[in-house]
Amino acid sequence: MGPIMSAETRLAEKLSELGLDMPPAPEPKGLYRPLVVVGDMAYTSGHLPVDAAGRLVTGRVGDDVDIPTATHAALLTGLSILATLRGELGSLDRIRRLVKLLGAVNGTAEFTEQPAVINGCSQLLADIFGPDAGIAARSAIGVASLPLGVPVEIEAVFQVEV
């Protein structure tokens, strides 16, 4: 985990450790772009949990989805964000730091462990970008419903090399 190891190398190792392949970079679901870069700030759209075959994870936490499944969905959402960054920037090694995450969890009114769910994404990004550059200011909220019935949607802001 020294300074020589790149984010791309860490991601390859992490995928191997998890036994996962990268999901495809997401196609926009509407009139938006997955990433907009202004100056050295890169704003992602809200990303959804998809597996390597492009299948969406769906369901509501506290109803038909449990916390481990939702946390894994947040990890998949993080991989989808990384797929967008790599596709748009060419390499994850152009990322200087993760700045901000907003995570919305589709859960029952009684569900109050949104931070534990969003940690699935935050842990991935900390593993890839390191314990300083990979940890964001973050908000986690509970919402009544999400696009296509997914359990989690996450948007991110990164600082990038220009």
Place this chain on the structure above:
Amino acid sequence: MGPIMSAETRLAEKLSELGLDMPPAPEPKGLYRPLVVVGDMAYTSGHLPVDAAGRLVTGRVGDDVDIPTATHAALLTGLSILATLRGELGSLDRIRRLVKLLGAVNGTAEFTEQPAVINGCSQLLADIFGPDAGIAARSAIGVASLPLGVPVEIEAVFQVEV
């Protein structure tokens, strides 16, 4: 739609095509400003759907509001954002690009087509600012309730000429 045509000209044409007049620039509903500009970034408050007479659209999607009505409300919300920008900046021609949208849709727990609703705003902004500068990174979420009972609330970040 060439580079010579300004955003102000496009807006005038769009209003004529839609048979709509501009809504009034919104008055703050609390202790906030409609727009704050820092450097070349302009952050809008969450805007609500109002018509040219200043009447709010209210209701919940999937309950007493259908998708076409909610999508039109998102368009009206976009016009309200444009009214704020014009009022604060003097002209829409000072906008360099749309950067980010966050759209919250007040819907039932079963409603999962938030992106289709927010497209009402996104299509307007793409028409006014063009297919490059007018398309944002975007998140669309479903929420349990919104101020004053509106079906949609949208906030936007723009890059502006300084």
Place this chain on the structure above:
Amino acid sequence: MGPIMSAETRLAEKLSELGLDMPPAPEPKGLYRPLVVVGDMAYTSGHLPVDAAGRLVTGRVGDDVDIPTATHAALLTGLSILATLRGELGSLDRIRRLVKLLGAVNGTAEFTEQPAVINGCSQLLADIFGPDAGIAARSAIGVASLPLGVPVEIEAVFQVEV
């Protein structure tokens, strides 16, 4: 309230007027930082309402929490944001202006006065940073649930001296 009085002085006076002590700077509830600064922009995590003893305020507005209690919880959330800023920046006098607030109110589906609740935080920040620098672009939304069952969660963006 002239230009000579610092934000730190105003906060001391405000706490005295309210009969409140500062809450402790919050410990992260997950894999995030309370504040990330990039250039002259400081992004806070979503903060929760805690009192000076570190006890969380919990409940749902329109159910077991009324508007005055929720508005006071938003004020406490603002104090928690100030505790984070002071802890991370050394002094509130390094704040140039408040830029953006996003306030999520945990309320019933019928509750539509989110702006009145978030005003509890906005009034505090206006009192501390003044009627120009202390008033933000703001969105207030209603959500189905929040971390640990709190009635309100607020994130803020500030411009800071560098």
